[in-house]
Amino acid sequence: MQISDKVFVVTGGGNGIGREVALELLRRGARVAAVDLNEAGLADTAALAPTAGTRISTHAVNIADRAAVEALPAAVIEAHGQIDGIVNVAGIIQPFVRLHELPYEQIERVMNVNFWGTVHIDKSFLPHLLERPEASLVNVSSMSALVPVPGQSAYGASKSAVKSLTEGLHAELRGTNVAVTVVFPGAVGTNITGNSGVTTPGGAAAEAGKEHKTTSPVDAGRQIVEAIAKGTPRVRIGGDARMLDRLGRLMPTKAIELIADKMKDLLDREPAASGR
Incomplete structure (x- = not known):
């Protein structure tokens, strides 16, 4: 897919991988509608692309709010005239606790953002993508959808649902103009814990970061945009x-x-409380 002069909607555009996807698309001459719940984060993203001008618009939207998402295509078309691609990056994790210790409210919150938020975006924008000569639909899953991570069972379930949803869309959209891509990031150096309102007990996340190499958000964003350009159906990052x-x-x-053994010390600590 040609990136230049195309219009992409990027969720999670206010930080981390979503921000870097938006910036990389802008560097390649695209127009971007950056979507995020964090309005200040969106403003920071726009400030990092001072030469983009009107090629970037920002939209403070909670993707778990179906009505708000259903109103979003009209706002993007008003700003940019068309919609050629969507990149669903926005997502949150759960507190690092076993499922029986996790309140239903936390499970529902994770599912509402990660799964239902992706469904809302896909359903709301697909009719517009199908009208374009070429289009791209990208959903970001997680390596937790490949092998489960103890203490993140609800998160893994939400990302496994995104995996299955995207693979189903790939099957349904064969022969159309819409290329479908599912992305499985490994450990990427973002602040997903803070953005999710979650802390790791005893600073375990920091210790894990010393042992395992993480991919930079810039590199992750570049790999996702490369996949869009090539129409790659499946991307593993890291x-x-x-x-x-x-x-x-x-x-x-x-x-x-293997993963359960590596996470044992983390789960044996005192359960972490959610910050929101």
Whole structure:
């Protein structure tokens, strides 16, 4: 797909991977409608692209709000005249606790943002994508959809749902002008814990970061935009995601146990409380 002069809607555009996807699309000559719940974050994203001018618009929208998302295509068309692609990056994690310790409200919040938010965007924008000569639909899942992470069971379930949804769309949209891509990021150096209102007990996340190499948000964003340009249906970001993908297919039970062993110390600490 040609990136230049196309219009892309990027959720999670106020920080992390979503911000870097938006900036990379702008560098390649696209127009971007950046969507995020955090209005200040969106303003920071726009400030990082001072030469973009009217090629970037910002939209403070809660993607879990179906009515708000259904009104979004009209706002994007008013700003940019057309819609050629959507990139669903926005997502949150849960507190690092076992499922029986996790309140229903937290499970519902994770599902509402990660799964239903993706559904809202896909359903609201697909009719517009199908009208374009070429279009792209990208949903970001997680390596937690490849091999489960203890203490993130609800999050993994939400991202597994995104995986299945995207693969279903790939099947449904074969032969159309819409290329469908599912993305599995491994560990990426973003502030998803803070943005999710979650803390890790005892600073365990920081310790994990010392042991495992993370992909930078800039590199993750570049890889996603490259996938859009090439029409790649499946993208794994980071050596950890590629390793878990292979291990999960070859030895699924062993993969589950391997990750469970690595997460044991984290789960044995005092449960973390959500910040919101």
